[in-house]
Amino acid sequence: MADLLASEQLMRFSEIIDSALTQQRELLHSPDKRKSDKPLRSFSVREVSHALRVKYNSLRQYLNTLEGMPAGTLEAGNRKYFTADEVNQILEVLMAEGKIGPERFPRRQPGDDQARLVVYNLKGGVSKTSLSANLAQFLALRGYRILAIDLDPQASFSDMFDIQADVDELPSIYDVLRYEDPHTGAAPLPITEAIQATYVPNIDIVPGSMSMTEFEFETSASFRAGDGGTPFHRRIADALELVDDYYDLVLFDTPPHMSFAVIAAVYAARGMLIPLSAGMLDVVSLAKFLELAAGTMEVVEQHQDKRYDFIRFVLTRYSASDPAQLQLSSFLRTHLRDAMLKHDFVSSTAIADAGNTMNPLLEIDPSGFNRKTYDRIFESLSGIADEVDAEIMRSWGRIPFEREDD
Structure with a gap:
């Protein structure tokens, strides 16, 4: 390959890896070619009771006595199971x-x-995408x-939900x-035309794509040309106005780099979750990242508060059995106090194995792992979800629900 241009060499390797990954996906999801070919x-019943925060025995009674409850499906061991759509139906009945x-x-x-909510850190390798997807x-x-919005040109979040804009020629x-x-004179698309439904009920995605790199060049060019259109930092916030009534949460x-698109997301967001690996170098990077983020927002705030x-900050890839990580966790909680989530995104073979198959935790069968x-x-991910849920409820003026032991 030495006689090939550098661009040709890199493209050759890209095609080799892409072909190999396609074959690997087909093997992983056999007999289906793609993971979205089968439902979540x-x-x-116990998992449903945990998700909806209803005591197990109470939920069993409600399922048998309340009108409108789904029947579920009896599976091995004469146990009843419910689809995600049925879980949402149960929620509606309980509220009604x-x-x-x-x-x-x-x-x-x-x-x-x-x-x-923007999941944000300029440091790579802090499990942003895994945290976001789970x-x-x-x-x-x-x-x-x-509604999930994938701003990474590598589109790993979109891949986890089997939405591949570049492969399937979808809008991004x-x-x-x-x-x-x-x-x-072609105008940008309304966001409604770029939203893709996923196989997970209640989650839609605006996928990422390699084209996002072009947005950075176009934004720079708009400064030079004195473009009087929508300022770059408002483009996401303005686009979301079309779907304001349809989603409870935009994620x-x-x-892992500063970009005009990231600044637009940071501006559009109303909450921020900063994942941080439990290493001193990551903490040093965090201080610099926060200083840069603050400076960036100061520029934006010249136009609008x-x-x-x-x-909130959350420790990722955390192992409490590691003395150095335990010490660092104590250091961060001493100084950041309530800004740190109480629950950490722990390091786990279950997450590592799930990542190898591009599956968030709820998609894998618990029986395949040590209980x-x-x-x-x-418990780690559920606890993080509880804390984020509580913050959203406070922003809506509601008193967050606190779990009771069952």
Whole structure:
């Protein structure tokens, strides 16, 4: 290959890897070619009770006595399981019958602003995408209607939900944010035309694509040309006005670098979750990142004030058995106090294995793992979802629900 141009060499390797990955996906999801060819797995009564925060015995009684409850499906061991759609039907019945209050009904009421959460850190390798994908599924199962926006040109978040804009020639977030074509006059797409439904009920996606790199060049060019159109930092916020009534939560997954698109997401968001690996170098990077982010927002705030409902930090890839990580966790909690989530995104073989198959935790069968291993990471992610849920409820003026031991 030495006689090939560098671009040709790199493209050759790209084609080799892409072909190999396609074959690997088909093997992983056999007999289906893609993971979205089959629905999300069903959930046991105990899993449903946990998701909806209803005591197990109470839920069993409600399922047998309340009108409108789904029948579910009897599976091995004469146990009843429910699809994600049926879980949402159960939620609706419980709310209609007064068995749960608004603090456990994650739907916006008149006057509630759309919750918008950006998962943000310029440091790579802090599990942003894994955290975003798992958080989205945990919140969707408990009833949030979620629009996920993938701003990373590598589109790993979109891949986890089997939405591949570049492969399937679908519109992406670039088509929504891009500038008017000076030659053809073609305008950007309304966001409604770029939204893709997923196989997970309550989660839609505006996928990422490699074209997002062009948005950066176009934005720079708009400064030089004195483009009087929508300022770049408002392009996401303005685009979302079309779907303001349709989603409870917009979740932004961001790339590990500063960009105009990231600034637009940070501006559009009303809450921020900052994942942080438990290493001193990551903490040093965090301080620099926060200083840069603050400086960036100061520039944006020259045009309009920006305030967040909450900013929270979460430790990722955390192992409490590692003395150095334990010490660092204590250091961060001493100084950041309540800004740190109480629950950490723990390091787990279940997450590593799920990542290898591009599956968030709720898509894998718990029986395939040691029960303690699965329960540990489940409790970790469920706890993070509880805390984010509580912050959203506070922003809506509701008193968050606190779990009771069952």
